Each structure stands twice: as C-alpha cells, then as structure tokens.
Amino acid sequence: MAYRTPPEIKTVGVIGAGTMGAGIAQVAAQAGLNVVLFDLSSEALERADKGLRASMDMLVERGKFSAAEADGIYTRTNYASELQAVASCDLVVEAIVERLDIKQKLFCDLEEICAPEAILATNTSSISITAIGAALKDPARLAGLHFFNPAPIMKLVEVIKGLATDVSVVETLLTLAKGWGKVAVAAKSSPGFIVNRVARPFYAEGLRLAEEGVAEPARIDTLMREAGGFRMGPFELTDLIGQDVNYAVTCSVFDSYYQDPRFKPSLMQKELVDAGWLGRKSGRGFYSYAEGKPVSANLEWDEIRFGGVFNISSAVESAAIKPLLDRIEARGIEIPSRTEGVDGEIQFNKGATLVLTNGQTTLERSLEEANPLLIQMDLALDYGSCESLALSTHPECPEEVWREVCAMFDLLGVKTRVVKDMPGLVVMRTVSMLINEAADALHYGIADAEGIDAAMQSGVNYPAGLLAWADKLGTAYVADVLDNINLFYGDDRYRLSPALSQRALIDAPFYPGNSH
Numbered sequence: 235m236a237y238r239t240p241p242e243i244k245t246v247g248v249i250g251a252g253t254m255g256a257g258i259a260q261v262a263a264q265a266g267l268n269v270v271l272f273d274l275s276s277e278a279l280e281r282a283d284k285g286l287r288a289s290m291d292m293l294v295e296r297g298k299f300s301a302a303e304a305d306g307i308y309t310r311t312n313y314a315s316e317l318q319a320v321a322s323c324d325l326v327v328e329a330i331v332e333r334l335d336i337k338q339k340l341f342c343d344l345e346e347i348c349a350p351e352a353i354l355a356t357n358t359s360s361i362s363i364t365a366i367g368a369a370l371k372d373p374a375r376l377a378g379l380h381f382f383n384p385a386p387i388m389k390l391v392e393v394i395k396g397l398a399t400d401v402s403v404v405e406t407l408l409t410l411a412k413g414w415g416k417v418a419v420a421a422k423s424s425p426g427f428i429v430n431r432v433a434r435p436f437y438a439e440g441l442r443l444a445e446e447g448v449a450e451p452a453r454i455d456t457l458m459r460e461a462g463g464f465r466m467g468p469f470e471l472t473d474l475i476g477q478d479v480n481y482a483v484t485c486s487v488f489d490s491y492y493q494d495p496r497f498k499p500s501l502m503q504k505e506l507v508d509a510g511w512l513g514r515k516s517g518r519g520f521y522s523y524a525e526g527k528p529v530s531a532n533l534e535w536d537e538i539r540f541g542g543v544f545n546i547s548s549a550v551e552s553a554a555i556k557p558l559l560d561r562i563e564a565r566g567i568e569i570p571s572r573t574e575g576v577d578g579e580i581q582f583n584k585g586a587t588l589v590l591t592n593g594q595t596t597l598e599r600s601l602e603e604a605n606p607l608l609i610q611m612d613l614a615l616d617y618g619s620c621e622s623l624a625l626s627t628h629p630e631c632p633e634e635v636w637r638e639v640c641a642m643f644d645l646l647g648v649k650t651r652v653v654k655d656m657p658g659l660v661v662m663r664t665v666s667m668l669i670n671e672a673a674d675a676l677h678y679g680i681a682d683a684e685g686i687d688a689a690m691q692s693g694v695n696y697p698a699g700l701l702a703w704a705d706k707l708g709t710a711y712v713a714d715v716l717d718n719i720n721l722f723y724g725d726d727r728y729r730l731s732p733a734l735s736q737r738a739l740i741d742a743p744f745y746p747g748n749s750h
C-alpha cells in the first residue's frame with residue numbers, strides 16, 4: 235500500500251552518533267522533540283553525549299539557553315545500542331557510513347521495526363535517494379534530509395525527493411525543518427543535490443586559474459573575499475574542508491554526471507591529495523599551518539609608481555560601474571564628463587580606457603575594439619566598498635598608462651594587480667560559472683530559483699543569491715562573458731545552460747520584476 239499520511243512528528247530517531255548524527259539529534263532536542271540516538275558503537279554514543287554537554291555548556295554560558303532548558307534537552311535525548319529503540323519514532327534520520335549497501339540494509343531493518351506511517355530520511359550527501367529507496371518495500375516514505383556540518387549551526391537543510399518519494403513526506407519534512415529554525419529547501423534527487431553541485435565551479439575555476447598562472451592561490455583567495463564578497467576563497471576553504479574530501483566530492487559529482495567536462499576534477503588538487511597535503515588537518519595544503527593558523531602569505535600588489543597627477547577625462551555610467559563612479563567622486567576625484575550608457579567605461583588622461591571584463595582576453599578585446607590602451611577590471615560584488623581588484627591589459631600597454639589606473643584605485647583604497655591576461659579575470663569568471671550552474675540546476679528542475687539562491691546563501695554563505703546576482707548584472711551580460719570564455723578555450727566546460735541562454739536572448743531576469 236502506498237504511503238500517504240505522514241504522522242505528527244514528536245519523536246525522532248537518529249541512526250549514527252558521529253559528527254552529523256550527534257548534531258542532528260541536538261537540533262531536534264533543542265526544538266523540543268524527544269530523540270533516540272542509536273549507534274553500533276558505544277564509544278560513539280559516549281562521545282555524542284560529551285559533545286552535546288560541552289556544546290550546551292557553551293550555549294548556556296553565552297545566554298542562548300537557560301540551565302533548565304539545557305537539562306530539558308539532556309532529558310529528551312536518549313541513547314540506544316539496540317535498533318529496536320527507534321520502533322516508536324515518527325521520523326528516523328540516518329547518518330551512518332556513506333555506503334549504499336549498508337544504508338539499504340539499515341532501511342530494510344527499519345521498515346520491519348517502525349510503524350508503516352513513520353517517515354524514513356537519510357542525511358547522505360552523495361548517494362541517490364532513489365537508489366536507497368529501491369531496496370524498500372515502500373520507497374514513498376523515504377526522503378533525503380541533508381544537513382550541513384556543523385548541523386546545529388548551519389542553517390540549510392536540503393529536503394530531497396527521490397523518484398518514488400511521496401510529496402506529503404517532502405512537505406512534512408520541509409515544515410518540520412523550518413520549525414527547527416532551518417532554511418529548508420526542496421530538491422530533486424540528483425548528484426550533489428543543490429549545494430554540492432552548484433558550488434563546484436567555486437573550487438574548479440579557482441584551481442584552473444591557479445593552474446594557468448593567472449594568479450597565485452593566496453591572491454585568488456584575497457580577490458574572492460575582497461572583491462567578490464565571499465567569506466573565504468577557494469584555497470583557504472578547501473584547506474579547511476580537506477583537499478581529499480573536496481576532491482572526492484568533485485570526482486563523485488563528475489562521475490555521476492557521466493564525465494561532464496563542467497565538473498572535471500583538478501590535477502593540481504590531485505597532486506595535493508597524492509602528497510598528503512590535505513589542508514589544515516595535515517598541517518599543510520595550499521597554505522602551511524602553524525598551530526592551526528595559516529602562515530600568512532606575503533602578497534605584493536602593484537606598486538604605485540605613477541609620477542604625474544592623474545586625471546579622468548570622461549566616464550560612461552552603466553548600472554554595473556555606477557557605484558565605482560560614485561566612489562570616485564565621493565573621494566573628490568573629478569569626472570569632467572559623466573554620461574549614462576549601456577557599456578560603462580572610464581577614460582583616463584594618459585589614454586587608458588577602463589572597462590568591466592566581458593570574458594574576452596584584453597588582447598582579443600583591444601584588437602577587436604582597435605584600442606590597445608583598453609584595461610579590463612574584474613567583477614566586484616560592490617565597487618562602492620571592494621578592497622582589491624584584478625586588472626588585465628594588452629601586453630604592450632605602456633606602464634605609465636596602466637599605472638595611472640592603479641593610482642586612481644590606490645586613492646580609493648583599492649589594491650590592484652595586473653594579472654595574466656586570461657578570459658574573465660578571477661571573480662567574474664568564477665561567479666559567471668556559478669551562475670551558469672545555478673541556472674542549469676533550475677533548468678533541470680532540481681529546485682526553484684528562490685530555493686537555489688537560498689541554498690547557496692545559507693548552505694555555503696555566498697554573499698548573494700546567484701540567480702539574483704545574474705539579474706543584477708543582466709543575463710545577457712553573463713551569457714556574453716561565458717560565450718567569450720567558451721570561444722577562447724573551445725571547452726564544453728564553459729557551455730551555456732539553456733536556462734541562461736534563453737533568457738539572455740531578451741535579457742530577461744530569473745526573477746520576474748528584477749531589472750538591472
């Protein structure tokens with residue numbers, strides 16, 4: 235009989251008391267539910283109990299919970315070494331070892347033990363929900379409930395529908411997770427779900443840029459933080475996650491999508507894994523760590539060796555560069571002629587024309603526009619506050635010409651660096667690829683636009699929703715950038731998602747009503 239009536243959830247069973255299971259149990263107990271935490275290993279249960287008490291002590295100390303509330307949480311959390319203990323749970327969440335056969339066996343056992351209407355959920359991050367469900371008599375009751383580490387802190391929960399999952403199960407879990415204070419987003423069972431799929435280019439483009447010698451890892455990290463507005467750059471973040479873990483997720487997504495070049499793993503990262511340079515946990519990754527802290531890299535920026543007084547002669551204000559022009563004027567730098575236009579540019583006294591990168595190399599673009607003094611700048615989340623920026627020039631651009639541009643940025647408090655002339659610079663290339671992946675997840679119905687944007691903001695702390703960011707830049711602009719990168723490399727990796735190319739034809743936004 236097909237599963238149809240989800241129960242009211244009062245008691246939650248959690249299977250596996252490791253990193254994730256212990257965290258999920260804490261989330262449920264904090265929300266006032268009774269929890270039964272089961273593990274085969276009694277040491278794991280003891281560790282979970284100690285961990286919960288340490289975490290609650292800290293929360294009580296910080297005034298987030300009273301001592302009485304903490305006691306309530308301990309009372310509601312029960313530890314079990316017999317699976318039978320979860321028999322009366324309304325929901326059972328599995329967080330055991332990441333192996334299909336072992337998970338299937340567990341869910342078959344749970345089907346025998348639990349009430350037929352009890353919901354079964356898995357916290358798997360890489361195994362198909364549909365595949366796990368295939369072993370069940372009633373796969374309609376199984377869904378993915380994917381928390382992020384650490385579960386009590388990270389806001390996002392992806393609720394994943396397998397092919398056979400009943401919609402009422404997904405809805406019950408979405409409501410439940412929202413009630414626990416989480417951002418709950420519905421997703422379709424597919425490799426990497428939302429976050430682990432859409433985030434791939436964040437790492438992949440950073441690694442590719444470093445492999446191509448566009449800039450060194452520490453500089454890419456700095457630019458992604460100080461211009462892109464991301465909390466961490468790809469190298470510091472993969473050092474934190476573990477190079478082995480990040481590489482394994484990439485390989486898994488790549489294989490699951492039948493070697494789609496968009497997800498191709500990086501040889502540079504594999505070298506690190508082979509060397510055992512796994513990041514913070516091994517003391518060395520892209521950075522070296524002394525006492526858990528990265529040994530700071532001494533980054534040099536372009537020195538300001540501009541002799542004369544620089545002058546801007548004119549500017550065309552597009553929506554994209556308006557905040558930069560406002561910042562220039564607020565600093566007291568005169569822009570004698572400021573007109574509005576679609577293609578923004580700033581014209582300097584020594585002849586430089588500063589423009590936002592369009593995904594062409596500066597050499598290509600300056601030949602096409604017959605302007606050897608063209609200088610492209612990278613994307614910034616907000617030109618009004620960014621602290622560093624990458625630039626690229628024609629190889630024969632005279633030094634005094636580009637240094638005039640650097641001198642202007644210096645006065646604004648923005649560090650600049652002319653990097654190797656490759657398409658899309660650093661932030662624009664990465665963000666365009668992230669947008670493309672978000673668009674593709676939308677195209678294939680993995681989640682809706684709001685869900686994808688919310689997932690990336692609360693699952694990996696992105697500074698803006700990717701599809702909303704695309705609307706701000708203009709879908710036609712983002713598509714143009716990617717088309718230009720694609721043309722340069724001739725690599726299917728940079729092909730446009732139909733969801734982006736179709737909108738780009740008429741510069742339509744992802745969110746109706748958004749304009750740029």
Ligand code: NAI
Nearest residue numbers: 250251252253254273274275278329330331332358359383
């Ligand atoms: P972990 O290794 O910290 O804990 C797994 C626990 O499961 C261990 O305590 C082990 O004794 C227990 N266990 C193994 N087989 C069992 C069985 N048959 N019955 C009962 N207990 C069993 O693993 P972690 O990191 O907590 O991961 C658990 C699941 O969560 C995996 O599916 C993983 O892919 C997923 N996940 C992990 C994240 C992470 O950052 N660690 C993030 C999101 C999902």
